[in-house]
Amino acid sequence: MSRLRRFLDRLEPSFQKGGPYYKYFAVFEMVDTFLYSPADNTRGSPHVRDGIDLKRLMTYVVISTFPVILMMLWNTGFQANSAMASLGMSELNGWRGELISYLGIGFDPNSLFGNMFHGLLYFLPIYLTTLIAGGTFEVLFAAVRNHEVNEGFLVTSMLYTLIMPASTPLWQVALGIIFGVVLGKEVFGGTGKNFLNPALTGRAFLYFAYPAQMSGDTVWTAIDGFSGATPLALGAAGGLDAITTAGYTWSQTFFGYMPGSLGETSALACLLGAGFLLYTRVASYRIILGVFFGMVVTSLLFNLIGSDTNFMFEMPWYWHLTLGGFAFGMIFMATDPVSAAMTDKGRWIYGLLIGFMTVLIRVVNPAFPEGIMLAILFANIFAPLIDFFVVRANIQRRLNRS
Numbered sequence: 001m002s003r004l005r006r007f008l009d010r011l012e013p014s015f016q017k018g019g020p021y022y023k024y025f026a027v028f029e030m031v032d033t034f035l036y037s038p039a040d041n042t043r044g045s046p047h048v049r050d051g052i053d054l055k056r057l058m059t060y061v062v063i064s065t066f067p068v069i070l071m072m073l074w075n076t077g078f079q080a081n082s083a084m085a086s087l088g089m090s091e092l093n094g095w096r097g098e099l100i101s102y103l104g105i106g107f108d109p110n111s112l113f114g115n116m117f118h119g120l121l122y123f124l125p126i127y128l129t130t131l132i133a134g135g136t137f138e139v140l141f142a143a144v145r146n147h148e149v150n151e152g153f154l155v156t157s158m159l160y161t162l163i164m165p166a167s168t169p170l171w172q173v174a175l176g177i178i179f180g181v182v183l184g185k186e187v188f189g190g191t192g193k194n195f196l197n198p199a200l201t202g203r204a205f206l207y208f209a210y211p212a213q214m215s216g217d218t219v220w221t222a223i224d225g226f227s228g229a230t231p232l233a234l235g236a237a238g239g240l241d242a243i244t245t246a247g248y249t250w251s252q253t254f255f256g257y258m259p260g261s262l263g264e265t266s267a268l269a270c271l272l273g274a275g276f277l278l279y280t281r282v283a284s285y286r287i288i289l290g291v292f293f294g295m296v297v298t299s300l301l302f303n304l305i306g307s308d309t310n311f312m313f314e315m316p317w318y319w320h321l322t323l324g325g326f327a328f329g330m331i332f333m334a335t336d337p338v339s340a341a342m343t344d345k346g347r348w349i350y351g352l353l354i355g356f357m358t359v360l361i362r363v364v365n366p367a368f369p370e371g372i373m374l375a376i377l378f379a380n381i382f383a384p385l386i387d388f389f390v391v392r393a394n395i396q397r398r399l400n401r402s
Contacts, residue, residue: 060282061155064273065332068162069123070116071269072262076166076222077118079259081109083226092223096121122166122222123262126173130157133174134181141186152191153181159332160199162263163325163373165214167222172210176202196380197339200373207373220259230260232324236362236369239311240319253322264325274331283335286344290351291330291358295320298359312363320359329372330354339380346383346390353386354379 084092084107091097092107099121100107105114138153160177180202185194207214217229231253234242252258256266263269277283299317307313320326334340334354341350354375361371368374 057282058152058155060277060280061332062158064276064282065158065162065263067269067272068263068266068328068332071256071266072162073116073119073123074112075115075119075256075258075265076122076262077115077120078109078257079221079228080118080122080166080223081107081111081115083221083223083228085109087223087226089223119166123161125170126164126166126168126262127157127161129170129173130161130177134160134177137178137181137186141182141190145190147190152185156180156185156198160202162332163199163203163261163328165219165222165261167219168206168213172206172213176206178202179205192338195339195384196377197333197336200333200377200380204373204377220261228259230324231258232260232362232369235315235319235323236312239314240316242311243319250319250322253319261325264328267322267327270327270331277331277335282337283331284337284340284347286347287335287340287351288330290348291334291355292321292351294352294355295326295330295359296355298356302359302363310363312369315363320362324362324370324372326358326372329358329376333372333376334379339383341383341386341390343387343390346386349386349390350379350383353382 084090090107091101096118100114100118103117105111105117107118108114134153134157157177160180164173164176180198180200184196184198184201185191188194213219217227217233220230221228229237229246231243231246231248234246234248238245248258253265254267256269258265274283274288278285278288296317299315299320302313303316305313315323334351341347354372357375357378358371361374362369365371
């Protein structure tokens with residue numbers, strides 16, 4: 001190797017600026033630095049923040065959703081098989097029923113593999129539709145603008161799929177992701193330039209455009225003829241007593257044994273994903289804690305105020321944590337590094353605003369018991385303004401000191 005080192009040293013002047021082979025300098029430099037450590041080593045991080053690239057950043061986010069996906073597969077199949085058992089159904093119409101019967105898997109809600117396989121048959125069509133429809137427009141915009149297709153859509157497609165009800169028609173799934181990609185991201189320049197979360201933008205569009213397929217008691221379990229309200233909807237109608245009367249305990253809502261959107265039911269799975277995101281420093285702990293503390297303080301305030309007509313005033317904070325999609329939104333949606341606040345102090349304010357708005361919408365607005373989706377989109381709009389005032393205040397403090 002010493003001979004090769006000396007050979008490269010003799011060649012180097014020819015590759016420097018002014019040399020006959022200067023146009024091949026990049027290739028020479030790549031070979032040289034691949035085989036040997038350069039003399040001018042960078043002692044610190046060569047990047048402003050981290051050495052992680054966009055591909056690995058997006059991959060980490062997808063990996064963090066694996067606990068949510070596994071729980072989603074089981075719970076979706078469990079809810080469907082349990083609904084069939086309650087209705088006295090032994091067979092399921094359609095291609096899902098034919099495939100499950102052909103493989104001899106059955107519809108036993110006590111079967112771990114049976115539940116996960118049944119849930120997979122609802123997850124895959126929605127996810128593939130999202131990839132095809134949204135990916136097509138990602139490639140189309142990349143071709144028109146002559147830039148690369150990055151891994152940002154990989155995260156958007158997964159998160160969008162996990163916040164959809166299992167019974168959503170596939171044409172609506174396609175329409176929602178196209179709206180989110182085009183009007184939520186690409187019209188502003190693509191990944192890194194959007195100020196709204198694309199997955200939530202598509203989901204919000206579907207909610208307001210097709211409320212019958214995005215809300216109510218019949219959309220959360222994909223079995224025709226079955227109606228079952230989510231614990232959050234029960235709480236909005238009759239308070240904590242209505243939830244417990246329906247047979248739901250806090251531990252059930254924490255682990256995710258309840259109807260809801262595909263990946264939003266299990267707070268435990270979301271917290272496992274949060275641990276990975278915090279360990280890899282992809283997500284900001286300031287945003288997560290800000291959302292959590294904002295929710296706790298606001299719910300305690302409503303508990304103190306009380307109400308004789310609105311049962312949501314009495315809802316404890318630890319129930320808000322596990323009901324609906326609060327945990328999923330707090331960990332995977334609010335921490336989106338593009339649409340969230342960028343400054344450290346701004347992230348605290350941004351998170352507190354989301355937690356406050358979520359409980360406010362859940363308690364005060366009778367038409368929309370969820371709250372976390374609109375709260376995050378609302379905070380996305382104010383995130384640049386929050387950062388502006390934080391930076392401006394910091395500049396003013398420095399001027400005052402000098």
